[in-house]
Amino acid sequence: xxxxxxxxxxxxxxxxxxxxxxxxxxxxxxxxxxxxxxxxxxxxxxxxxxxxxxxxxxxxxxxxxxxxxxxxxxxxxxxxxxxxxxxxxxxxxxxxxxxxxxxxxxxxxxxxxxxxxxxxxxxxxxxxxxxxxxxxxxxxxxxxxxxxxxxxxxxxxxxxxxxxxxxxxxxxxxxxxxxxxxxxxxxxxxxxxxxxxxxxxxxxxxxxxxxxxxxxxxxxxxxxxxxxxxxxxxxxxxxxxxxxxxxxxxxxxxxxxxxxxxxxxxxxxxxxxxxxxxxxxxxxxxxxxxxxxxxxxxxxxxxxxxxxxxxxxxxxxxxxxxxxxxxxxxxxxxxxxxxxxxxxxxxxxxxxxxxxxxxxxxxxxxxxxxxxxxxxxxxxxxxxxxxxxxxxxxxxxxxxxxxxxxxxxxxxxxxxxxxxxxxxxxxxxxxxxxxxxxxxxxxxxxxxxxxxxxxxxxxxxxxxxxxxxxxxxxxxxxxxxxxxxxxxxxxxxxxxxxxxxxxxxxxxxxxxxxxxxxxxxxxxxxxxxxxxxxxxxxxxxxxxxxxxxxxxxxxxxxxxxxxxxxxxxxxxxxxxxxxxxxxxxxxxxxxxxxxxxxx
Numbered sequence: 001x002x003x004x005x006x007x008x009x010x011x012x013x014x015x016x017x018x019x020x021x022x023x024x025x026x027x028x029x030x031x032x033x034x035x036x037x038x039x040x041x042x043x044x045x046x047x048x049x050x051x052x053x054x055x056x057x058x059x060x061x062x063x064x065x066x067x068x069x070x071x072x073x074x075x076x077x078x079x080x081x082x083x084x085x086x087x088x089x090x091x092x093x094x095x096x097x098x099x100x101x102x103x104x105x106x107x108x109x110x111x112x113x114x115x116x117x118x119x120x121x122x123x124x125x126x127x128x129x130x131x132x133x134x135x136x137x138x139x140x141x142x143x144x145x146x147x148x149x150x151x152x153x154x155x156x157x158x159x160x161x162x163x164x165x166x167x168x169x170x171x172x173x174x175x176x177x178x179x180x181x182x183x184x185x186x187x188x189x190x191x192x193x194x195x196x197x198x199x200x201x202x203x204x205x206x207x208x209x210x211x212x213x214x215x216x217x218x219x220x221x222x223x224x225x226x227x228x229x230x231x232x233x234x235x236x237x238x239x240x241x242x243x244x245x246x247x248x249x250x251x252x253x254x255x256x257x258x259x260x261x262x263x264x265x266x267x268x269x270x271x272x273x274x275x276x277x278x279x280x281x282x283x284x285x286x287x288x289x290x291x292x293x294x295x296x297x298x299x300x301x302x303x304x305x306x307x308x309x310x311x312x313x314x315x316x317x318x319x320x321x322x323x324x325x326x327x328x329x330x331x332x333x334x335x336x337x338x339x340x341x342x343x344x345x346x347x348x349x350x351x352x353x354x355x356x357x358x359x360x361x362x363x364x365x366x367x368x369x370x371x372x373x374x375x376x377x378x379x380x381x382x383x384x385x386x387x388x389x390x391x392x393x394x395x396x397x398x399x400x401x402x403x404x405x406x407x408x409x410x411x412x413x414x415x416x417x418x419x420x421x422x423x424x425x426x427x428x429x430x431x432x433x434x435x436x437x438x439x440x441x442x443x444x445x446x447x448x449x450x451x452x453x454x455x456x457x458x459x460x461x462x463x464x465x466x467x468x469x470x471x472x473x474x475x476x477x478x479x480x481x482x483x484x485x486x487x488x489x490x491x492x493x494x495x496x497x498x499x500x501x502x503x504x505x506x507x508x509x510x511x512x513x514x515x516x517x518x519x520x521x522x523x524x525x526x527x528x529x530x531x532x533x534x535x536x537x538x539x540x541x542x543x544x545x546x547x548x549x550x551x552x553x554x555x556x557x558x559x560x561x562x563x564x565x566x567x568x569x570x571x572x573x574x575x576x577x578x579x580x581x582x583x584x585x586x587x588x589x590x591x592x593x594x595x596x597x598x599x
Contacts, residue, residue: 034363035322036336039348040380040599042364042566043079044373046523047072051368052139054094054317054357062366063102064374065091071104073119076361079376083119087112093143103144103151111144111153113168123168130156131179139315139355140232143183149205152191154180160193162208172208176201183234192242198229200244212259218248233277238299243284245274251286253302263302267291275315283339285325287314294327296342306342317357326365328354334367350375383598384438386427391419395487400446402474403582406590407443413591421448428464435467439594445475452479456500468565472594473572477505477537501560501570503541510535513577516556522547526592533557534574547573567597
């Protein structure tokens with residue numbers, strides 16, 4: 001076997017990290033959780049790969065990895081990037097965090113220690129190559145664990161490494177006969193490490209010496225073509241019961257004193273896998289594979305309390321909190337189930353598979369998704385959503401009508417159509433009065449003059465924005481071309497949109513579309529890396545948030561905020577080329593921008 005290689009890239013003194021590790025694992029001790037009854041996205045951050053590992057909260061930051069190979073540190077309050085460190089392989093497990101360091105491993109078989117403040121590399125440890133498995137099917141890699149005796153790093157070559165967390169030097173290693181893709185549990189100076197060879201190993205934390213091991217049923221099972229002895233789930237210890245699940249279709253409870261099985265649970269004649277297990281004081285929560293089930297078992301007996309069938313598998317570790325348990329599913333939904341009955345309280349759609357285990361920090365759920373987004377989800381209020389497209393228009397006002405598909409698409413998404421200026425005035429006035437979260441998408445891009453007011457800086461539309469309203473605008477500067485009430489053109493006056501939005505607009509007009517590259521803020525709002533965007537005459541200036549910039553460096557989509565309500569403000573975006581049918585991707589982009597910060 002290849003000898004392990006250590007590359008020390010930065011001299012580390014023991015007082016750099018501190019003499020006492022602040023252990024942060026998958027189930028971090030966090031402030032008391034608050035129930036979430038109406039989920040909405042507080043913020044989200046776009047990476048360039050699926051996020052399948054869980055995340056770690058430490059002080060005011062949240063840390064996670066992505067299949068794009070980066071380990072990210074975000075501000076917990078608003079999702080802004082603190083730093084990211086680019087590794088040489090995909091990250092599919094959670095990092096470990098101490099006061100001064102973040103530790104991560106990936107598919108490049110390397111462990112990384114990163115300075116928590118700066119994001120700079122402290123050291124890296126290269127492990128031996130992965131063992132060859134006949135059937136792998138690995139959605140996850142194991143997470144490193146900080147223990148009192150050092151950093152524990154499970155590997156794809158079957159070895160558990162204990163590494164000095166200060167220097168990156170090897171302390172000891174323990175070899176098994178299968179890959180290690182389950183995160184180890186450390187309790188009372190004992191390490192519990194599952195392996196693909198079908199055993200859970202109990203080791204001395206100090207020396208790595210084998211204390212005892214438990215063999216699962218799948219070791220002797222000869223069923224083909226799938227490997228039945230692999231164990232992916234991190235063990236859980238409740239009293240003296242070690243709980244875990246395996247690919248032999250069973251959940252196990254093992255007494256750590258006698259080393260004997262207390263109970264196991266499986267569905268008869270069902271050869272599915274157990275991929276997700278967690279427990280609270282009296283219940284074990286399980287996510288299954290091909291039978292598409294989520295269930296709850298009695299902790300002491302293994303008897304089933306309830307089951308719920310969804311239309312896809314659940315690999316993400318469930319999260320029990322207060323009276324609820326959260327499950328992520330490959331159908332793209334994050335479920336909140338009643339812990340006692342399994343009944344769904346809500347299902348929140350993230351639009352792609354969820355393999356990342358959710359965690360909760362006070363009033364916020366944090367979870368990654370295969371669409372590359374990392375989400376912070378909070379309790380929200382049902383938003384008021386409307387699309388403005390008058391049923392009748394006078395004179396030249398008809399030229400401001402956008403494709404009717406926009407209105408139909410938004411109606412299908414739960415928006416109400418406002419079909420008259422009086423209806424628009426009523427909606428706007430009601431939202432000024434009640435301050436409910438809301439959005440109006442203007443599929444007719446001329447604001448009635450009386451709603452603009454004689455002074456647009458104080459008119460009804462501006463009052464709506466000042467009180468936390470949201471407008472999605474699909475054209476150039478609003479009302480730059482002034483018409484009378486009969487729809488007769490009078491003049492072009494850029495002072496009207498300038499006074500409305502307190503910003504400067506370019507005098508040039510360019511109705512063509514160009515390649516526009518998304519900014520970081522644009523990516524977070526749901527914009528792809530690039531789109532074809534029209535030039536919206538926004539000039540870079542203080543308070544203007546650009547979402548993309550075109551081939552000339554001009555702002556192709558932007559936002560101006562007037563209130564500290566997240567997601568509120570005036571958003572201008574146009575992705576539809578002139579005189580062409582609108583495309584489905586344009587409709588989805590409009591909807592994504594409309595509901596961002598509201599749902």
